[in-house]
Amino acid sequence: MDYRFSSTMDSFKSSAVREILKLTQGKSIISLAGGLPNEQYFPIDAVRDAFSRVFDEGKQVLQYGLTEGYTPLRESIAKHLERKNIHVGVDDMLITTGSQQAINLLTSVMIDPGDVILVERPTYLAAIQIFQSYKANIISVDCDADGMDLNDLELKIKQHHPKMIYVIPTFSNPSGKAWSLERRKGTLEICKRNNVLILEDDPYGELKFGDGETFPSIFSLDEHPTGSCVVYTSTFSKIVAPALRTGWAIGDATVIRNMTRAKQAADLHSSTMDQQALHQLFQHFDLHGHIDLVRSEYEKRMHQMVDLLKKQDWPGTRWIEPKGGMFIWLELPAHIDTEQLLKQAVQEGVAFVPGASFFADAPERNTMRLNFTHTDHDKMVEGIERLNRVIRKAL
């Protein structure tokens, strides 16, 4: 049989993260590469209890569910979002298989081949893969420590007439940065004025370090949900556990209804077991207390990694201390190619993600993403030491 695949397959580049994970499997490599939450803080007893409560309700819990998602869970999430000044009803929300699926469904609903999507520079690599699979024309907007450069955003909107922009304004993957309030408001204003939809991806927003500055979602700054210029997506993967694979999207009910039609064709609905269990978790577990625990532990780990990086004092190397999330983004001197560096690093017994995959265009090859949530302190010390040997050699 000669398999004749669709042209979509030409758009799929294989993911650097996955290739690295393959390299590191079964070896004694310290991985600072993955975007994994720390298992230590998975609330397994509460999750077990939540499933048990679901089974107590009887056999009908095992039946097919609505494509839109389990209604009581949508109610629970809507209530949870009120803390974030987000006010939506169940018809403004779709439950998805992780927020990854929400990005995919919105893209299918909005994007024809050749349509332009503006993204941050750098941005989440799996989002780039999704946009490529729909043959979108992906264009990067310049960014600094405060978020998107509003002049460059406006310029690129005038030049390229995008249908959509994709942003992770709060504790971004990979850069770890948090946009200033002014940039959030400015981006919203520019997009509204130019009729460009904003996809605001917020998987890390709950993982805020310290008690200071708050970071309101762009969605909460717009009139919402009806007529909103923003579709907002988030997930339980980072605040409860990834195995339950449950995320959600909120937005104008028309957009959500179209995403629901796309989901009906995609997989009918997400696991109803997981959805029912998460609803029980909201009822019988102090989720917000748990989030506080996770973020204080992650903050400790972030400081440990920052201290280790400071000690190395690599010449010409920069990073921004993250105000939340899971990642530190390193810029090494311009002549260093981190994809080359990775090969030596793996031999030395440490892995990271080379930055190039996070650029939709003109990759900055001297960058890398380090994860600080998954590796315990002793291993982190050893991992950064190994990295030091490789970087010293390259410098």
Added chain:
Amino acid sequence: MDYRFSSTMDSFKSSAVREILKLTQGKSIISLAGGLPNEQYFPIDAVRDAFSRVFDEGKQVLQYGLTEGYTPLRESIAKHLERKNIHVGVDDMLITTGSQQAINLLTSVMIDPGDVILVERPTYLAAIQIFQSYKANIISVDCDADGMDLNDLELKIKQHHPKMIYVIPTFSNPSGKAWSLERRKGTLEICKRNNVLILEDDPYGELKFGDGETFPSIFSLDEHPTGSCVVYTSTFSKIVAPALRTGWAIGDATVIRNMTRAKQAADLHSSTMDQQALHQLFQHFDLHGHIDLVRSEYEKRMHQMVDLLKKQDWPGTRWIEPKGGMFIWLELPAHIDTEQLLKQAVQEGVAFVPGASFFADAPERNTMRLNFTHTDHDKMVEGIERLNRVIRKAL
């Protein structure tokens, strides 16, 4: 905000089944419409036990999983398939969110806009929706009680050069029919000769009535998995429970690898909780004994419905007694439009699915699908009586 949706949204027709489910919600309507398994036979104690065993393994069960699916579950499914003369390894298999997702992913991997897919006449309505969403050119092949008409299949392959054919040869949705061995072999031979991929959808194959005739999958009749002309998909929804939303696809490793890349962009992976629980179920539950129970109960219900239909003796009405599955397909006299009939039926307090939605082209409007698995006997009697009143009036 003026939302500018993609042209894909023009392809989505809303599903008749869903509209009917909406009509019947909260009313005392007897629904013979849905494709629901009977809750009474959901093995809830075994499923509860399986989840409990998963939690016993510790916190790492809540971490991210592989896109390909939980490896021990793939091993369990491979072993289960040996009973059906199917011999595959874990690299020839992808776990999906129901078999619906398997159909979607294979379509994305194979079909460019305008590519031709041949389907049965009638066929599964959600598959039509998926193919439409990829802008495929869907063409029906004539069928009789034994399966696809091989002359028409060969003719349409010569005329339209399809990339793929989609078939449900065993206890089809909606027609309930089972293809003869000769048609299975003939279809395989013709497709191999013409280099056309077969998507064999087998959600109902385990629900066989009686001890006679067996129905080998087309996949098992081809050399497999390497170089196979067939991708085979099935699900746990009908033999365990739909809420766990777990299906699988098997085929040549190259095809599976491409589907895996598409799944990575679609949702990263399916619920790992459900996958781990299903693996535990294989280890600690007599799944095959359970399947025997379900099929004997469904067979009883099928006979009950057939007896009721015989009693009505509607003039000019035909059906084939199903040899398995969940549905009976009725052909009424040519002048009756079942979509019109449904409106009166709902007023009378009974629902069914009008047949028109199951045709990719030239719908036969005098047809309907009845489900016999979900309604208990007393209600089934009452439902068919209500249907009788509506049909008598229309005749």
